[in-house]
Amino acid sequence: MSITRLIMGAIVLLASGAGWAADFKTVGAAPAVLYDAPSTKGVKLFTVPRGAPLEIVLTYGDWVKVRDVSGDLAWTPARGLSSRRNVIARAPNVKIRAAEDDASAVVFTVDKGVLLELGEPGANGWIKVRHRDGLAGYVRGSDIWGY
Incomplete structure:
Protein backbone atom coordinates (compact mmCIF):
# COMPACT_ATOMS: atom_id res chain seq x y z
CA MET A 1 0.00 0.00 0.00
CA SER A 2 2.85 2.47 0.74
CA ILE A 3 4.35 1.91 -2.76
CA THR A 4 0.99 2.88 -4.26
CA ARG A 5 0.92 6.05 -2.17
CA LEU A 6 4.47 6.88 -3.20
CA ILE A 7 3.66 6.44 -6.89
CA MET A 8 0.45 8.47 -6.60
CA GLY A 9 2.32 11.21 -4.75
CA ALA A 10 4.94 11.34 -7.51
CA ILE A 11 2.24 11.56 -10.18
CA VAL A 12 0.50 14.41 -8.35
CA LEU A 13 3.82 16.24 -7.89
CA LEU A 14 4.71 15.91 -11.57
CA ALA A 15 1.25 16.96 -12.71
CA SER A 16 1.26 20.01 -10.45
CA GLY A 17 4.59 21.16 -11.94
CA ALA A 18 2.82 22.00 -15.20
CA GLY A 19 0.84 24.69 -13.40
CA TRP A 20 3.85 26.60 -12.08
CA SER A 83 13.32 42.24 -12.39
CA ARG A 84 11.94 44.73 -14.94
CA ARG A 85 9.95 42.71 -17.45
CA ASN A 86 10.13 42.79 -21.23
CA VAL A 87 8.69 40.41 -23.79
CA ILE A 88 9.57 39.59 -27.41
CA ALA A 89 7.21 39.33 -30.38
CA ARG A 90 7.20 35.72 -31.64
CA ALA A 91 6.10 36.34 -35.23
CA PRO A 92 6.14 39.04 -37.91
CA ASN A 93 3.27 41.54 -37.99
CA VAL A 94 2.03 41.02 -34.43
CA LYS A 95 -0.95 43.31 -33.93
CA ILE A 96 -1.17 45.37 -30.75
CA ARG A 97 -4.81 46.31 -30.20
CA ALA A 98 -6.60 49.09 -28.32
CA ALA A 99 -8.60 46.61 -26.22
CA GLU A 100 -8.60 42.93 -25.29
CA ASP A 101 -10.49 41.84 -28.38
CA ASP A 102 -9.58 40.66 -31.89
CA ALA A 103 -12.16 43.08 -33.29
CA SER A 104 -10.56 46.05 -31.52
CA ALA A 105 -8.63 48.67 -33.51
CA VAL A 106 -4.95 47.97 -34.18
CA VAL A 107 -2.82 50.58 -32.36
CA PHE A 108 0.45 49.43 -33.93
CA THR A 109 2.14 46.36 -35.41
CA VAL A 110 5.54 44.90 -34.49
CA ASP A 111 7.85 42.48 -36.26
CA LYS A 112 9.33 39.29 -34.88
CA GLY A 113 12.00 39.97 -32.26
CA VAL A 114 10.77 43.42 -31.21
CA LEU A 115 11.03 44.08 -27.46
CA LEU A 116 7.96 45.31 -25.61
CA GLU A 117 7.60 46.30 -21.97
CA LEU A 118 5.29 43.93 -20.12
CA GLY A 119 2.22 45.45 -18.51
CA GLU A 120 -0.49 43.77 -16.50
CA PRO A 121 -2.24 40.62 -17.74
CA GLY A 122 -5.70 41.16 -19.15
CA ALA A 123 -8.65 38.86 -19.67
CA ASN A 124 -8.77 35.73 -21.81
CA GLY A 125 -5.05 35.50 -22.57
CA TRP A 126 -4.49 39.16 -23.50
CA ILE A 127 -1.47 41.05 -22.11
CA LYS A 128 -0.96 44.81 -21.92
CA VAL A 129 2.35 45.89 -23.49
CA ARG A 130 4.13 49.14 -24.26
CA HIS A 131 6.60 49.94 -27.03
CA ARG A 132 9.67 52.05 -26.19
CA ASP A 133 8.20 54.91 -28.24
CA GLY A 134 5.30 55.11 -25.77
CA LEU A 135 2.53 53.37 -27.73
CA ALA A 136 0.61 50.84 -25.64
CA GLY A 137 -2.06 48.26 -26.20
CA TYR A 138 -3.02 44.62 -25.81
CA VAL A 139 -1.55 41.55 -27.45
CA ARG A 140 -2.46 37.87 -27.30
CA GLY A 141 -0.12 36.03 -24.92
CA SER A 142 0.55 33.42 -27.60
CA ASP A 143 2.10 36.15 -29.83
CA ILE A 144 4.84 37.06 -27.34
CA TRP A 145 7.57 35.28 -25.36
CA GLY A 146 8.83 36.16 -21.91
CA TYR A 147 5.84 36.50 -19.60
Whole structure:
Protein backbone atom coordinates (compact mmCIF):
# COMPACT_ATOMS: atom_id res chain seq x y z
CA MET A 1 0.00 0.00 0.00
CA SER A 2 2.85 2.47 0.74
CA ILE A 3 4.35 1.91 -2.76
CA THR A 4 0.99 2.88 -4.26
CA ARG A 5 0.92 6.05 -2.17
CA LEU A 6 4.47 6.88 -3.20
CA ILE A 7 3.66 6.44 -6.89
CA MET A 8 0.45 8.47 -6.60
CA GLY A 9 2.32 11.21 -4.75
CA ALA A 10 4.94 11.34 -7.51
CA ILE A 11 2.24 11.56 -10.18
CA VAL A 12 0.50 14.41 -8.35
CA LEU A 13 3.82 16.24 -7.89
CA LEU A 14 4.71 15.91 -11.57
CA ALA A 15 1.25 16.96 -12.71
CA SER A 16 1.26 20.01 -10.45
CA GLY A 17 4.59 21.16 -11.94
CA ALA A 18 2.82 22.00 -15.20
CA GLY A 19 0.84 24.69 -13.40
CA TRP A 20 3.85 26.60 -12.08
CA ALA A 21 4.46 29.94 -13.70
CA ALA A 22 7.77 30.50 -15.43
CA ASP A 23 10.16 32.97 -13.81
CA PHE A 24 11.50 35.58 -16.24
CA LYS A 25 14.07 38.32 -15.78
CA THR A 26 15.32 40.95 -18.21
CA VAL A 27 18.94 41.55 -19.17
CA GLY A 28 20.05 44.71 -17.35
CA ALA A 29 21.93 47.78 -18.55
CA ALA A 30 24.80 45.80 -20.09
CA PRO A 31 24.49 42.86 -22.49
CA ALA A 32 24.64 39.47 -20.74
CA VAL A 33 27.36 36.97 -21.61
CA LEU A 34 26.06 33.40 -21.54
CA TYR A 35 28.40 30.57 -20.59
CA ASP A 36 28.28 26.77 -20.82
CA ALA A 37 28.94 26.47 -17.06
CA PRO A 38 28.29 28.59 -13.94
CA SER A 39 31.72 30.24 -14.06
CA THR A 40 33.54 32.94 -16.01
CA LYS A 41 36.08 30.22 -16.76
CA GLY A 42 33.43 28.44 -18.82
CA VAL A 43 33.14 28.76 -22.58
CA LYS A 44 31.41 31.96 -23.70
CA LEU A 45 28.51 30.79 -25.86
CA PHE A 46 26.92 34.07 -26.92
CA THR A 47 25.84 37.51 -25.77
CA VAL A 48 22.25 38.58 -25.19
CA PRO A 49 21.41 42.27 -25.73
CA ARG A 50 20.22 44.48 -22.90
CA GLY A 51 16.48 44.43 -22.35
CA ALA A 52 16.00 40.88 -23.63
CA PRO A 53 13.90 38.53 -21.48
CA LEU A 54 15.41 35.29 -20.18
CA GLU A 55 13.60 32.46 -18.43
CA ILE A 56 15.22 31.43 -15.14
CA VAL A 57 15.51 27.65 -15.09
CA LEU A 58 17.82 27.14 -12.10
CA THR A 59 19.68 29.24 -9.54
CA TYR A 60 23.12 28.11 -8.36
CA GLY A 61 24.74 30.57 -5.96
CA ASP A 62 25.35 33.84 -7.82
CA TRP A 63 24.61 32.19 -11.19
CA VAL A 64 21.40 31.37 -13.02
CA LYS A 65 20.74 28.87 -15.76
CA VAL A 66 18.55 30.58 -18.32
CA ARG A 67 16.59 29.77 -21.46
CA ASP A 68 16.45 32.35 -24.25
CA VAL A 69 13.71 32.96 -26.82
CA SER A 70 15.18 30.33 -29.17
CA GLY A 71 15.15 27.71 -26.39
CA ASP A 72 18.92 27.58 -25.83
CA LEU A 73 20.11 26.96 -22.26
CA ALA A 74 23.16 28.65 -20.73
CA TRP A 75 24.52 30.20 -17.54
CA THR A 76 24.93 33.87 -16.65
CA PRO A 77 25.68 35.83 -13.46
CA ALA A 78 22.41 36.76 -11.70
CA ARG A 79 23.67 40.30 -10.99
CA GLY A 80 23.35 41.20 -14.69
CA LEU A 81 19.60 40.58 -14.73
CA SER A 82 16.80 42.94 -13.77
CA SER A 83 13.32 42.24 -12.39
CA ARG A 84 11.94 44.73 -14.94
CA ARG A 85 9.95 42.71 -17.45
CA ASN A 86 10.13 42.79 -21.23
CA VAL A 87 8.69 40.41 -23.79
CA ILE A 88 9.57 39.59 -27.41
CA ALA A 89 7.21 39.33 -30.38
CA ARG A 90 7.20 35.72 -31.64
CA ALA A 91 6.10 36.34 -35.23
CA PRO A 92 6.14 39.04 -37.91
CA ASN A 93 3.27 41.54 -37.99
CA VAL A 94 2.03 41.02 -34.43
CA LYS A 95 -0.95 43.31 -33.93
CA ILE A 96 -1.17 45.37 -30.75
CA ARG A 97 -4.81 46.31 -30.20
CA ALA A 98 -6.60 49.09 -28.32
CA ALA A 99 -8.60 46.61 -26.22
CA GLU A 100 -8.60 42.93 -25.29
CA ASP A 101 -10.49 41.84 -28.38
CA ASP A 102 -9.58 40.66 -31.89
CA ALA A 103 -12.16 43.08 -33.29
CA SER A 104 -10.56 46.05 -31.52
CA ALA A 105 -8.63 48.67 -33.51
CA VAL A 106 -4.95 47.97 -34.18
CA VAL A 107 -2.82 50.58 -32.36
CA PHE A 108 0.45 49.43 -33.93
CA THR A 109 2.14 46.36 -35.41
CA VAL A 110 5.54 44.90 -34.49
CA ASP A 111 7.85 42.48 -36.26
CA LYS A 112 9.33 39.29 -34.88
CA GLY A 113 12.00 39.97 -32.26
CA VAL A 114 10.77 43.42 -31.21
CA LEU A 115 11.03 44.08 -27.46
CA LEU A 116 7.96 45.31 -25.61
CA GLU A 117 7.60 46.30 -21.97
CA LEU A 118 5.29 43.93 -20.12
CA GLY A 119 2.22 45.45 -18.51
CA GLU A 120 -0.49 43.77 -16.50
CA PRO A 121 -2.24 40.62 -17.74
CA GLY A 122 -5.70 41.16 -19.15
CA ALA A 123 -8.65 38.86 -19.67
CA ASN A 124 -8.77 35.73 -21.81
CA GLY A 125 -5.05 35.50 -22.57
CA TRP A 126 -4.49 39.16 -23.50
CA ILE A 127 -1.47 41.05 -22.11
CA LYS A 128 -0.96 44.81 -21.92
CA VAL A 129 2.35 45.89 -23.49
CA ARG A 130 4.13 49.14 -24.26
CA HIS A 131 6.60 49.94 -27.03
CA ARG A 132 9.67 52.05 -26.19
CA ASP A 133 8.20 54.91 -28.24
CA GLY A 134 5.30 55.11 -25.77
CA LEU A 135 2.53 53.37 -27.73
CA ALA A 136 0.61 50.84 -25.64
CA GLY A 137 -2.06 48.26 -26.20
CA TYR A 138 -3.02 44.62 -25.81
CA VAL A 139 -1.55 41.55 -27.45
CA ARG A 140 -2.46 37.87 -27.30
CA GLY A 141 -0.12 36.03 -24.92
CA SER A 142 0.55 33.42 -27.60
CA ASP A 143 2.10 36.15 -29.83
CA ILE A 144 4.84 37.06 -27.34
CA TRP A 145 7.57 35.28 -25.36
CA GLY A 146 8.83 36.16 -21.91
CA TYR A 147 5.84 36.50 -19.60
